[in-house]
Amino acid sequence: MKILLVEDNQGDARLLEIMLHDVLTACTLTHADTLGKAISHACLMQFDIILLDLSLPDSQGSSTFWRLHDVVSNVPIVVMTGHDDEVLATELAQAGAQDYLVKGSVDGRWLLRVMRYAIERKRAELELRQSEAKVRALYEAVPDLLLFLDLEGRFLEYKPAKDFQTHIEPEHFLGKTIHEALPEGVADQAMLCLEKAVAGRGIASFEYQMALPQGVTNYESRFIRASEEQVLCIVRDISESKRTQQQLHFLAHYDTLTGLPNRLLFNESLQQAQTYANRTSDTIAVMFIDLDRFKNINDTLGHGVGDKLLQQVGARISLCIRESDTVARMGGDEFAVVLVNVREERDAAVVAEKIIDALRLPFMVDDHEVFVGASIGITFYRPGQDDRDVLLEKADVAMYHAKERGRNNYQFYSSEMDEVAYERLVMENHLRHALDRNEFILYYQPQIAVEGGRVTAVETLLRWQHPERGLVAPGEFISLLEESGLIVPVGKWVLKTSCQQGRAWYDAGTPVRVAVNLSVRQFKHPGLVADVAEILAESGLPPELLELELTESMFMDSATGDVNKLTQLKALGVSLAIDDFGSGASSLAYLKDFPVDTLKICQSFVLNLPHNNDDSAIASAVLGLAQAMNFTSVAEGVENAQQADFLRERRCDYFQGFLFSKPLPVDELNQLLNGSKLQDN
Numbered sequence: 158m159k160i161l162l163v164e165d166n167q168g169d170a171r172l173l174e175i176m177l178h179d180v181l182t183a184c185t186l187t188h189a190d191t192l193g194k195a196i197s198h199a200c201l202m203q204f205d206i207i208l209l210d211l212s213l214p215d216s217q218g219s220s221t222f223w224r225l226h227d228v229v230s231n232v233p234i235v236v237m238t239g240h241d242d243e244v245l246a247t248e249l250a251q252a253g254a255q256d257y258l259v260k261g262s263v264d265g266r267w268l269l270r271v272m273r274y275a276i277e278r279k280r281a282e283l284e285l286r287q288s289e290a291k292v293r294a295l296y297e298a299v300p301d302l303l304l305f306l307d308l309e310g311r312f313l314e315y316k317p318a319k320d321f322q323t324h325i326e327p328e329h330f331l332g333k334t335i336h337e338a339l340p341e342g343v344a345d346q347a348m349l350c351l352e353k354a355v356a357g358r359g360i361a362s363f364e365y366q367m368a369l370p371q372g373v374t375n376y377e378s379r380f381i382r383a384s385e386e387q388v389l390c391i392v393r394d395i396s397e398s399k400r401t402q403q404q405l406h407f408l409a410h411y412d413t414l415t416g417l418p419n420r421l422l423f424n425e426s427l428q429q430a431q432t433y434a435n436r437t438s439d440t441i442a443v444m445f446i447d448l449d450r451f452k453n454i455n456d457t458l459g460h461g462v463g464d465k466l467l468q469q470v471g472a473r474i475s476l477c478i479r480e481s482d483t484v485a486r487m488g489g490d491e492f493a494v495v496l497v498n499v500r501e502e503r504d505a506a507v508v509a510e511k512i513i514d515a516l517r518l519p520f521m522v523d524d525h526e527v528f529v530g531a532s533i534g535i536t537f538y539r540p541g542q543d544d545r546d547v548l549l550e551k552a553d554v555a556m557y558h559a560k561e562r563g564r565n566n567y568q569f570y571s572s573e574m575d576e577v578a579y580e581r582l583v584m585e586n587h588l589r590h591a592l593d594r595n596e597f598i599l600y601y602q603p604q605i606a607v608e609g610g611r612v613t614a615v616e617t618l619l620r621w622q623h624p625e626r627g628l629v630a631p632g633e634f635i636s637l638l639e640e641s642g643l644i645v646p647v648g649k650w651v652l653k654t655s656c657q658q659g660r661a662w663y664d665a666g667t668p669v670r671v672a673v674n675l676s677v678r679q680f681k682h683p684g685l686v687a688d689v690a691e692i693l694a695e696s697g698l699p700p701e702l703l704e705l706e707l708t709e710s711m712f713m714d715s716a717t718g719d720v721n722k723l724t725q726l727k728a729l730g731v732s733l734a735i736d737d738f739g740s741g742a743s744s745l746a747y748l749k750d751f752p753v754d755t756l757k758i759c760q761s762f763v764l765n766l767p768h769n770n771d772d773s774a775i776a777s778a779v780l781g782l783a784q785a786m787n788f789t790s791v792a793e794g795v796e797n798a799q800q801a802d803f804l805r806e807r808r809c810d811y812f813q814g815f816l817f818s819k820p821l822p823v824d825e826l827n828q829l830l831n832g833s834k835l836q837d838n
């Protein structure tokens with residue numbers, strides 16, 4: 158123990174020194190006989206205790222204590238007095254000294270006990286002071302509204318929040334009970350929490366809303382027992398975090414484009430509906446809706462229009478169902494509906510018809526009048542049957558059937574449909590290996606010059622030589638190739654084989670232009686231009702003998718940088734044709750901006766020539782346009798002489814169709830090219 162003894166009387170000092178050495182084995186005693194020396198020692202050394210005589214040569218009475226205390230306020234001071242100033246010593250002991258001793262009345266043991274108590278008390282005092290300081294800092298720093306209540310729930314103390322304005326004066330609370338100060342519902346919950354806190358069951362909290370002058374605000378109140386008599390209530394404004402929570406919930410459960418539930422919320426709703434149906438034995442209908450022609454609109458008019466269209470579609474579907482039903486956007490142009498309380502299949506059919514009718518009406522999007530349709534697949538859940546995923550799969554399978562049945566219709570799921578879906582899956586798997594197994598072959602359909610009747614070009618048409626099914630037409634697998642992305646490698650193979658064949662005809666002295674179809678996905682593939690350049694170089698086909706057939710949508714989608722791609726393709730020296738011209742609901746303005754060489758009149762307009770007035774008008778208009786803009790014109794699907802006459806009279810440049818030749822394998826086409834010129838009959 159390190160002791161500073163401040164005593165000017167050498168005798169008294171010596172006496173104390175002896176007493177201390179008697180009772181303390183390990184003790185360092187520093188002696189000062191003036192206050193000045195005592196202060197110097199106290200500044201230089203950390204003492205455990207100071208024994209202080211109040212009457213010193215340089216200071217007298219209470220000021221002796223206070224001057225030393227100011228310097229070492231954290232060291233316990235025991236005041237030593239004579240009998241005559243015991244009153245002063247008592248006062249000082251109450252004011253800050255740890256204790257006092259009357260000189261001559263103490264022995265060593267007593268002195269030791271007094272010192273130990275003094276040190277203990279001082280330590281406790283310091284700890285208390287520190288913990289009070291912490292509580293005060295905490296109290297000041299807490300941004301929340303703090304309310305202290307008695308154990309019955311009467312407000313005692315109010316500290317306003319730093320973070321938010323309640324617009325309620327402290328008087329509204331102070332002196333009042335919870336029930337007097339708060340609205341009934343909130344007060345009931347607050348009392349419950351207070352009781353829990355009083356019972357010492359930790360922190361009890363609840364969230365609530367209050368209608369305040371500034372609007373509805375969300376609060377959280379936490380109650381904790383603060384002392385024997387008081388409970389602390391911490392009130393926090395959680396409006397902001399509630400809003401964030403709501404936004405996060407919205408983002409996680411709703412589709413941001415249409416505001417409809419997304420797949421996650423749809424699944425939850427379906428699960429709830431199933432649980433309810435299990436109890437009530439009700440039937441649920443699940444519909445899968447896929448828009449017809451949406452992709453075309455998106456590709457031709459752009460994604461902005463596509464997005465707005467989806468919003469309108471979502472709104473129209475919502476109007477066709479009851480509030481208890483759910484409509485969700487599952488992604489892309491796919492929507493799903495859960496109908497609850499379905500009595501019979503007819504109920505679901507009525508809703509499906511309503512949806513189809515609603516979506517059949519034109520949509521006005523950014524001054525465009527656009528038409529979509531819907532293919533709907535329907536399946537039913539009866540208690541205890543399929544789980545959620547199976548239901549959706551079945552509705553999806555039924556939807557595919559609706560598409561195959563010509564779109565704009567609905568189909569109920571039946572187990573036979575699974576076989577078709579299975580076949581589709583098997584076909585997709587076979588297609589994945591078809592390229593490696595050399596199962597693809599190319600047919601070529603001649604294009605005949607109207608003037609002179611010679612074969613000047615051929616269109617390359619893909620066929621699949623299936624090991625079991627024989628020759629499969631592209632109508633059965635091109636869409637599967639598209640969906641699976643296989644169209645990119647397969648399309649490259651078509652291009653390469655066509656160019657090699659084109660070069661072979663060129664070398665054989667029967668040069669013909671080869672027209673190759675490009676699919677949208679192939680066109681959008683970033684490596685397309687490089688692939689065409691490489692294939693031309695490798696095959697040695699003069700570029701002017703290659704024509705690429707593109708759809709109108711590829712020309713229209715200029716927003717995606719595809720204009721540049723067209724220009725790059727054109728720069729390779731190949732020609733570009735617009736296939737099925739007139740079938741895409743698109744603006745004609747692009748014709749003058751893009752490097753187009755050939756317009757191919759869609760065969761649907763040729764089919765009913767010359768009797769159908771509309772088709773005649775369209776075919777005439779397209780041919781007129783081609784002549785005016787200096788494009789080459791090709792009529793597809795020419796099957797009879799009347800069609801050919803009509804087209805010839807309107808100065809069509811080339812014919813393609815069964816009237817002249819079906820698509821042919823290479824050998825047969827070689828015979829044709831080597832034979833005499835073809836004549837139409």
Ligand SMILES: Nc1nc2c(ncn2[C@@H]2O[C@H](COP(=O)(O)O[C@H]3[C@@H](O)[C@H](n4cnc5c(=O)[nH]c(N)nc54)O[C@@H]3COP(=O)(O)O)[C@@H](O)[C@H]2O)c(=O)[nH]1
Nearest residue numbers: 618619630631632651674675676794795796813814815820
């Ligand atoms: N991306 C690619 N698409 C391709 C490729 N090969 C073909 N296709 C596309 O598949 C569609 C169907 O082709 P296909 O079954 O070969 O039908 C073509 C002709 O056989 C048919 N045609 C030709 N003349 C007549 C006729 O007089 N009557 C009649 N009913 N049909 C006829 O038309 C199809 C050619 O059409 P088009 O391409 O519009 O010129 C077809 O859409 C192909 O585009 C490929 O390699 N890649």
